[in-house]
Amino acid sequence: MIHVDASIVRRSEDHPSYPMMNSYPFPHYEHITELFSQMQIGIWLIDHRGSMVELNSISSQFLGLDRDEVLYRPIDHVISQLDPSQPNYNQFISFLTSTYPQQNEMELEWETVEGRHLFLVRRRRINNKESGFSGDFFMMENKTEVDSLAKQAQLSNRLATIGQIAAGTAHEIRNPLTSIRGFLQVIGHKLKEIGQQKEQAYIDIMLKEINRINSLVSEFLLLSKPRLVNRRTSAILLQEAIDDILPIVQGEATLHNIELHFHQEVEGSLVIEADSELIKQIFLNLCKNAIEAMKAEGVLTICISKDEHSKYAIVQIADQGPGIPACMMEKVFDPFYTTKENGTGLGLPICKQILRELNGKMEVSSDENGTTFHIYLPLAALSS
Ligand SMILES: Nc1ncnc2c1ncn2[C@@H]1O[C@H](COP(=O)(O)OP(=O)(O)OP(=O)(O)O)[C@@H](O)[C@H]1O
Ligand SMILES: [Mg+2]
Missing domain, CATH: 3.30.565.10 (Histidine kinase-like ATPase, C-terminal domain)
Incomplete structure (x- = not known):
């Protein structure tokens, strides 16, 4: 049997500011409310009169709302409890309040006590003939981790591609560089033998520059061979x-x-x-x-x-x-x-x-x- 906590299942008449509701939005609503409270997805319901008739604990946490303060209260009051400095505040308010929503879902960036998160908020219109309830049902899913994993995977893919190109290019650049360096060294020795100090100094500069190109190429290789380090x-x-x-x-x-x-x-x-x-x-x-x-x-x-x-x-x-x-x-x-x-x-x-x-x-x-x-x-x- 499901235990139903009396503080979770409150009827509208418990709240003086909300007009009486004759029935719960759904049959077996007490049980559903208990289920909602256990879920890791934020859930809330706004009825056709624009009042919040359900809000589970995870959504009050996500949105920084006090459940007792907003339950059975008009949406304007709920909005007044939201922090207007939130990154997507305006878009979220229009998403919440639009009567004929064009858009059934939105990505929401929202600052919670644990830091900034990315949520997917979905909205479904409900017309429950049995209970006579009509309104909007919202679900709020935390996508932060999925999003950052997806970004990481995307970046790894890009790095892997760059790495492959870099490895190939680096190889092709290093080969001719090795022979250029070898011949330059030979010329350098010859110049030293015949006492052409000034010209030999130019060769040294060229060798230094070649070493610089070599280390640049190695930088590219770093992207392709991370284990190298x-x-x-x-x-x-x-x-x-x-x-x-x-x-x-x-x-x-x-x-x-x-x-x-x-x-x-x-x-x-x-x-x-x-x-x-x-x-x-x-x-x-x-x-x-x-x-x-x-x-x-x-x-x-x-x-x-x-x-x-x-x-x-x-x-x-x-x-x-x-x-x-x-x-x-x-x-x-x-x-x-x-x-x-x-x-x-x-x-x-x-x-x-x-x-x-x-x-x-x-x-x-x-x-x-x-x-x-x-x-x-x-x-x-x-x-x-
Ligand atoms: N200290 C900084 N102040 C302001 N912008 C910065 C600073 N460091 C990096 N950036 C920004 O980040 C970009 C990327 O930097 P990154 O070092 O990866 O490449 P880069 O400096 O543009 O090119 P390279 O490093 O090849 O010379 C820069 O072009 C710049 O717009
Ligand atoms: Mg730079």
């Missing part, structure tokens, strides 16, 4: 990795009239489990983005700290650029998303990929005063 990790000093890149960043900053500030908010050395070249690549990419965002003046701040549980070393790279618009916050991590004329749009996805492989993570906060990237790198056990 795991094999190379070792305990490294975070401060050393930063010290190595500071002169490069300083040079680039000075060139753009940007001040570079560096702080360490933690005593002692931070040892992380990583690959120093890949870590430097993350910092360089983020500093380059920061400098590019500020264009011709501002302060670039690099700050090292660790989290309160000493699980992660944190590197913050902050700029005073124009910020990233809220709607672009996720997009900037998509491969090939760029707002720059000569950008590849691969900097951030590569950083994210490397961090994923290193069991680290990256967060970004941004407003019109600037952007800060927070990089979390797992501390090795021996960190002091």
